[in-house]
Amino acid sequence: xxxxxxxVMFLTLLRDRGALAMxxxxxxxxxxxxxxxxxxxxxxxxxxxxxxxxxxxxxTTSRLVQVILEEPTLRVTYSKNATAGDVRGLVKxxxxxxxLIIRGDLNAREAGAPxxxxxxxxxxxxxxxxAGHLQxxxxxxxxxxxxxxxxxxxxxxxxxxxxxxxxxxxxxKEKADETRGDPRSRTAGLVASESALPRTAGWAVSYYAGAxxxxxxLLAGIQGAVGLIEERRLGVYDRLLAGPGGIAAxxxxxxxxxxxxxxxxxxxxxxxxxxxxxxxxxAAFIPWLMTTLAVAAAASALALGLCVACSSRQQAQVLSTxxxxxxxxxxxxxVPRFFLPPWLQEAGWWTPNAWSIQAYSSALTPGASFxxxxxxxxxxxxxxxxxxxxxxxxxLRRRSV
Amino acid sequence: MLQPQQPAHPGSTVAVLSxxxxxxxxxxxxxxxxxxxxxxxxxxxxxxxxxxxTTLMRxxxxxxRPTSGAVQVFGADPGHEAxxxxxxxxxxxxxxxxxxxxxRENLEVMAGMAGMRxxxxxxxxxxxxALTHVEDRQNDLVEHLxxxxxxxxxxxxxxxxxxxxxxxxEPTVGVDVDARLSLHRTLRRLRDxxxxxxxxxxxxxxxxxxxxxIGILASGRLAEEGPVGEIxxxxxxxxxxxxxTLSREPDHGVQAVLQRLGLxxxxxxxxxxxxxxxxxxxASLQAALRRHDIGLxxxxxxxxxxxxxxxxxxxxxx
Numbered sequence: 001x002x003x004x005x006x007x008v009m010f011l012t013l014l015r016d017r018g019a020l021a022m023x024x025x026x027x028x029x030x031x032x033x034x035x036x037x038x039x040x041x042x043x044x045x046x047x048x049x050x051x052x053x054x055x056x057x058x059x060t061t062s063r064l065v066q067v068i069l070e071e072p073t074l075r076v077t078y079s080k081n082a083t084a085g086d087v088r089g090l091v092k093x094x095x096x097x098x099x100l101i102i103r104g105d106l107n108a109r110e111a112g113a114p115x116x117x118x119x120x121x122x123x124x125x126x127x128x129x130x131a132g133h134l135q136x137x138x139x140x141x142x143x144x145x146x147x148x149x150x151x152x153x154x155x156x157x158x159x160x161x162x163x164x165x166x167x168x169x170x171x172x173k174e175k176a177d178e179t180r181g182d183p184r185s186r187t188a189g190l191v192a193s194e195s196a197l198p199r200t201a202g203w204a205v206s207y208y209a210g211a212x213x214x215x216x217x218l219l220a221g222i223q224g225a226v227g228l229i230e231e232r233r234l235g236v237y238d239r240l241l242a243g244p245g246g247i248a249a250x251x252x253x254x255x256x257x258x259x260x261x262x263x264x265x266x267x268x269x270x271x272x273x274x275x276x277x278x279x280x281x282x283a284a285f286i287p288w289l290m291t292t293l294a295v296a297a298a299a300s301a302l303a304l305g306l307c308v309a310c311s312s313r314q315q316a317q318v319l320s321t322x323x324x325x326x327x328x329x330x331x332x333x334x335v336p337r338f339f340l341p342p343w344l345q346e347a348g349w350w351t352p353n354a355w356s357i358q359a360y361s362s363a364l365t366p367g368a369s370f371x372x373x374x375x376x377x378x379x380x381x382x383x384x385x386x387x388x389x390x391x392x393x394x395x396l397r398r399r400s401v
Numbered sequence: 402m403l404q405p406q407q408p409a410h411p412g413s414t415v416a417v418l419s420x421x422x423x424x425x426x427x428x429x430x431x432x433x434x435x436x437x438x439x440x441x442x443x444x445x446x447x448x449x450x451x452x453x454x455t456t457l458m459r460x461x462x463x464x465x466r467p468t469s470g471a472v473q474v475f476g477a478d479p480g481h482e483a484x485x486x487x488x489x490x491x492x493x494x495x496x497x498x499x500x501x502x503x504x505r506e507n508l509e510v511m512a513g514m515a516g517m518r519x520x521x522x523x524x525x526x527x528x529x530x531a532l533t534h535v536e537d538r539q540n541d542l543v544e545h546l547x548x549x550x551x552x553x554x555x556x557x558x559x560x561x562x563x564x565x566x567x568x569x570x571e572p573t574v575g576v577d578v579d580a581r582l583s584l585h586r587t588l589r590r591l592r593d594x595x596x597x598x599x600x601x602x603x604x605x606x607x608x609x610x611x612x613x614x615i616g617i618l619a620s621g622r623l624a625e626e627g628p629v630g631e632i633x634x635x636x637x638x639x640x641x642x643x644x645x646t647l648s649r650e651p652d653h654g655v656q657a658v659l660q661r662l663g664l665x666x667x668x669x670x671x672x673x674x675x676x677x678x679x680x681x682x683x684a685s686l687q688a689a690l691r692r693h694d695i696g697l698x699x700x701x702x703x704x705x706x707x708x709x710x711x712x713x714x715x716x717x718x719x
Contacts, residue, residue: 004513007506008499015501015542235493242462242491243515243562250514 005253210360221303262296287363301387421470432621448618490559500544549580
């Protein structure tokens with residue numbers, strides 16, 4: 001009795017081109033877009049667009065402008081004659097992410113900070129990122145300027161004499177001229193970094209493969225589960241209830257089909273990620289498959305539960321759109337969870353999305369602890385079981401309504 | 402235990418509803434309903450919308466249980482036991498088939514959902530299609546079928562399990578005359594094979610043409626029940642309806658005379674009707690109309706019909 005219910009869903013899906021595209025074409029496509037957006041935003045490909053006005057036009061400020069122009073992680077709009085008003089205008093118009101107005105020589109401290117960052121409230125994070133860039137560029141490419149600031153402070157408190165400072169300045173300038181063009185001296189610093197994983201693009205986008213997969217599993221699950229309402233409306237339930245057939249068999253058949261469909265959907269998303277971003281899910285195929293089955297089971301059962309509680313197709317569509325968008329946003333399917341405020345990250349644990357993302361992350365990360373993966377699997381399976389019980393309970397109860 | 406293929410015994414009782422009361426909250430739907438169905442008969446259930454026809458079917462299928470009273474189908478309570486449900490099938494009012502599946506696929510799926518084994522499925526599907534004459538459209542998607550074929554396929558799906566009791570909820574709504582007559586032939590054949598058939602309908606011609614017995618549901622109970630001829634005889638005896646068709650629309654004076662003669666206007670302003678108790682009263686009415694010089698186009702006697710029974714039961718003048 002379970003197989004016929006699954007066969008109905010399979011044939012119906014096969015003959016509905018829109019549903020087919022939604023189920024198997026859209027998820028990889030959306031994944032590609034999300035991966036392109038967020039791998040850049042969350043990885044090392046974020047290139048801020050900076051508008052510069054050098055009002056001071058001293059040798060030091062010219063060096064700074066040159067350093068910024070040569071920096072590959074920045075895009076720069078610069079004109080020698082640009083004014084502060086021009087830069088502010090570019091920021092307001094959104095033509096650049098932020099502005100940089102060099103108001104005075106970098107070694108002159110009398111008139112306040114010589115460099116002014118002009119930010120836009122909508123892109124406030126760009127200011128913080130640019131401030132970090134500036135510190136790094138000064139430390140690596142213009143250490144004389146950075147050190148001059150320290151010396152000035154020392155001179156102000158009487159730590160060194162004017163003569164000593166002049167000598168140090170001169171020595172620094174000579175050294176800087178000698179080492180210009182030598183990358184070894186520029187990379188030296190207090191902080192170095194390494195990745196816990198081999199440096200490939202795959203790890204950056206594997207998050208989004210899981211995040212997009214679970215969102216589309218929910219959407220496609222609801223698309224399929226809406227059939228429950230149609231069957232009720234058409235009288236198929238009445239027909240079956242009047243005969244020897246059972247509602248439980250239909251629900252289980254639908255559930256199994258949706259799990260199979262979800263597994264194929266997730267496989268397509270991860271295959272796209274594998275082919276284009278080197279997300280090597282095949283190396284961890286068994287954990288990946290187990291995770292996919294758990295995610296598909298949770299998404300399918302939740303979709304069935306939501307649809308069985310609705311009295312009409314329209315109601316189900318409105319409610320499901322609302323629910324899927326909310327859980328996807330809060331659970332990290334739309335925006336990476338590390339971008340979310342702490343309270344939303346906590347709230348996200350109530351969604352299947354967050355646990356699915358967590359499970360995929362643990363399943364695909366070599367050496368990740370099993371406790372994290374096991375916990376995610378357990379919660380996803382518990383969600384599936386509860387939602388399936390709810391669906392069966394409501395369906396059987398409707399028999400007597 | 403009852404088996405679907407158990408041979409039918411014409412005349413034996415299939416279903417009995419005894420003093421059934423049903424309330425949904427404060428709304429009373431059925432109030433002391435009594436009904437019995439026999440093997441090898443077609444019973445047509447008539448009544449206005451909302452009188453409880455579909456509810457009665459759901460009681461028989463066990464989908465709802467009575468507030469009080471007893472429902473017995475094949476000797477068991479379908480609300481508590483699965484055995485009676487193995488012997489009955491329901492044809493819902495809507496086309497309860499999957500529109501994007503072919504007729505054959507639908508029937509195979511329905512057979513599978515009814516727990517039929519694959520080995521016997523093909524034969525049963527062919528048999529159901531042959532009974533309802535849908536074989537030639539078996540590979541068409543249901544959504545591409547005409548209304549008549551959809552109805553036939555809807556019935557075919559209910560015949561897969563070879564039920565001994567077939568419940569049809571308005572089976573011929575929206576089908577043309579040919580399709581309806583074809584369905585009637587199918588139902589008669591099933592009845593002749595020993596199947597008990599309960600159908601609800603608003604089509605009085607259908608009930609008259611098809612049913613061995615009818616029941617009229619009103620105020621939560623069967624207000625009339627029995628063969629159509631018996632009910633008409635019981636309710637009208639020798640009385641016949643006199644229908645007077647005037648040659649022109651009557652003025653107020655003529656209308657007053659017609660009313661004094663016991664005639665009532667029908668939906669047609671030229672047509673007035675009364676009940677005659679015999680040839681004498683018919684003749685006297687004719688004479689009276691002539692005496693008042695009322696222009697007649699036609700005057701005729703009409704046999705009492707189901708419409709009259711229904712109108713009488715429901716308290717509405719036909």
